[in-house]
Each structure stands twice: as C-alpha cells, then as structure tokens.
Amino acid sequence: MKREERKDFLAEVEAESKLESENKNPKEMNMTQELAEAIHLTYVQATHLININGVQVERHLREKTDEITTTCDQDQAILNCFKDKLDSCIKAREFTFDVTELTEAIQRVCLYIVRWLNRERNMNIDVETTARRKSVESELAKALSLADADDISPLMDLFGIRIINHEGIHDLCILTVKIINILCKPNYPDRKAFVTYAEKNFNELQKAIIKYVLSLPFELIPVTRKDNPEDFDPSQFPEIELPTRENLEVLKPLLGIVKNYLLPKKNGYQSIHAILALSANSPELAGVKIEFQFRTWKMDNHAENNINASHDVHKDRVKQYRRIFTLSEEEQEKANIRFFNNDKNVHNDQDGIHHAKAFACRRMNPIS
Numbered sequence: 001m002k003r004e005e006r007k008d009f010l011a012e013v014e015a016e017s018k019l020e021s022e023n024k025n026p027k028e029m030n031m032t033q034e035l036a037e038a039i040h041l042t043y044v045q046a047t048h049l050i051n052i053n054g055v056q057v058e059r060h061l062r063e064k065t066d067e068i069t070t071t072c073d074q075d076q077a078i079l080n081c082f083k084d085k086l087d088s089c090i091k092a093r094e095f096t097f098d099v100t101e102l103t104e105a106i107q108r109v110c111l112y113i114v115r116w117l118n119r120e121r122n123m124n125i126d127v128e129t130t131a132r133r134k135s136v137e138s139e140l141a142k143a144l145s146l147a148d149a150d151d152i153s154p155l156m157d158l159f160g161i162r163i164i165n166h167e168g169i170h171d172l173c174i175l176t177v178k179i180i181n182i183l184c185k186p187n188y189p190d191r192k193a194f195v196t197y198a199e200k201n202f203n204e205l206q207k208a209i210i211k212y213v214l215s216l217p218f219e220l221i222p223v224t225r226k227d228n229p230e231d232f233d234p235s236q237f238p239e240i241e242l243p244t245r246e247n248l249e250v251l252k253p254l255l256g257i258v259k260n261y262l263l264p265k266k267n268g269y270q271s272i273h274a275i276l277a278l279s280a281n282s283p284e285l286a287g288v289k290i291e292f293q294f295r296t297w298k299m300d301n302h303a304e305n306n307i308n309a310s311h312d313v314h315k316d317r318v319k320q321y322r323r324i325f326t327l328s329e330e331e332q333e334k335a336n337i338r339f340f341n342n343d344k345n346v347h348n349d350q351d352g353i354h355h356a357k358a359f360a361c362r363r364m365n366p367i368s
Contacts, residue, residue: 031321035075038068039082039144040324046086047327047335078144085143089136092158099288100133102216103159104360106276106290107131109213110163110179111364112206116197117178118366125175126166128297131360134158136353141322160291164300169243169262173250176272176294180254183276184218217282221275221289222257229263237268241298267307270299326354 045064065083070076107129117123134142139158163179165172181190191214198210234242243262251260251272259273272294280286295303327335332342343354351357 032070032072032075034070034072035078036324038070038075038079041065041068042079042083042086043140043325044327044331044335046090047331047337082144086140089139089143095285095288096133098285099159099290100131100359102285102288103131103133103161103290105209105213106183107161107360107362108206108209109183110161111362112198112202112210113179113182113194114175114364115368116194117175118364119201120193120197123171123174124366125171126363126365127175128164128166128363129361130162130164130358132160132162132356132358133352134160135356136351137322137325138356140325144321144324159288160293162293162295162300164295164297166297169241169247169296170250172272172294172296173243173247173262176258176274177250177253179292180220180258180274180276183213184220186214216284217279218276219279220254220257221277223259223273223275224256225259225261227265229265231266232264232268233266237264239298240264240268240270240302241296269303269307271295271303 042065045068048064068079070079110129111127114125114127118125163175165175178190178194181188182194185191195210195214198207202210234240242264247262248255248260251258251262254260254274257274259271261269261271261273264270272292274292274294275289276292277289278285278287327343329342332340337351337353339350340353341348343349346355349355
C-alpha cells in the first residue's frame, strides 16, 4: 500500500465509523481520521522498536510517541489509553515463549484426558486441537476497541486452545466438564481418577507434563454472554443441531461461569468458551489467562465458513480497527521485526504480526 493510498484508506475507516455510529451507540464507534493516523503512526514507531529488550522498549517508545497528539481532547484520551495498552502488549511479549510452552503443555494434558475417557470410560471421542496465539494486529485492534469504549479491562485471550470434537454435543459437554474439573479442581474425583490412570498407563514424559500442569493453581474466570439466546431463529438455520435438556444438564455445573453458546447466537454461532487463569499466588506466570473454545466439527465449520468470525459488535469493531495497523510496503521494509517480511502469508509472517500463530495442532482419536 503506497503512502498516498494510506490517507484514502484511513479516510475510509473514518467513513465506516460514521456509518456504524448511525446504527449503534456513538460511543461504540468513535474514530476520526486524525485519531486513526495518530494511532497508526504510534504503531509504526513500535515496529521500529519491537525487538529491543525489556524496559528499554517502553522508555524509547514513550519518547518517540509523546509528540504524537491530536487536537480533540476526546481523541487524545483514546490515544493515551491506547498507548498504555500498547505498552502492556509489548511488555507481555517478554513472556511469550514461556506462555507458549505452558499453553502447549495444557493442550497435551487435554489430549491425555481424551485418551483416559476413551479407554477408561468407554467413550468414542475424536478431537482436533489447536494451540494458538492471537496476531499482534488483532491484539492491538482489540486494545483500541477497548480504549474507544472506555473499557479499562486488560486483554484476556491472547493465547488460546480450540478443541473440536468430531461429532456429538453430548460428548462435547462431557469433555468440557472433565477438562475443566481436572485442570481447576484439585480435590475433585475426576482429577483423582485421571491421575490414578495416568500413573499406570502413561510414560515418564507424559506423567511429568501432567504433574507440572496440575501443580499450577488454575482458576476458572466467570464469563457470561451479552446477547439474548432467544434472538436465534431456528428456521433460518435448519441444519444447526440444538442442545437437548440432557446436554445442558451435563453442562449445568459450569453454567454461569462459561459462555454457553450451545444455544446459538443470532447468526448461528455455537461454542463453549471458558477462560482459565493462573492465580495471583502462582509461582510462575501469575495472572496469565488462556481461553478455551469447545466445538463440534459442524459448529467449527459454521463459525469459520459461514460467519467470517465477526460474531458481535465488539468483533466488528476489532475487524474495523485492525485495518489501522496494516503496514504499507515502505513501512514493512523499515519495521524491525525478526522473522517478518510482509503480511502476504504465514511463511513471511512467522512472528505472528498479521496472521494468528498456530503453534501446535494435535489430534487424539479412539485408537490413539
């Protein structure tokens, strides 16, 4: 994207904001061209410094971005809030390797739980799991959307694990409850039964991973839906399978704590979302949060192919704001980001700047 095209592009962002504001709360969409340009310039400065270590990057970034201002007080407040969140995003990169390792270890334990259920509980679960890290662009777009909405909450789901059961809502509900019980409830019978099975049936490496993950003080962070399940019209999506009363009864211990989208959103989106966090007294990575998404294969297919991953107003804003962080060809050449050439494909973007970084994809089936 050439420099002259950039101005036209940012003008489009402002036009989109105005159009959205006509249909939604204006506070939810508030992006002037001046603010968009200021935020984009702030991000460009960050790309020049992103590989400087530790506290240095925060100091240098503040020095370079303090002079970036806007003429409108409201825009300046949003810009200042975004700069604070940008500092937090960059600082969090110091722990990226450790959190990646932790997320992959948790993913492995989830697969071991599937094996336990298949062999000890005579289930027939076939899952595909993906451990991934959100792209930097998407992370910052979410930070900006929170700044624009006067939301001071931190980013919650930079890392995540998606677990896709090939078929069956009932088995999906059982698997969700078992995984959360084993990870978060030390004295729960499920954990004791799983550990007993693991001691007899897993190798030393697998047992070491299980011991490490279960030694950490995980907490389940309550999250709730903001939409109304009654907005869903089954006649528009006759192919969507709805949960039975028996399915919801299995999930009952977690209702009010996880986001239960088994009763679909208006656009047909289905999933179960849960956020696990290491407690403040954890000996390592205290406060780190990892989002889980549990789906059947049909749910995942609908979400990825029919919805375009924009489930709600918040995601729409993230999609819109993400465009502000798209670097021009000239800006990409000047960026000091290792393992990043451009945003054309994942191979040229191995640091996860534009594309989400899936760092572990594993499957467990009944014969594994």
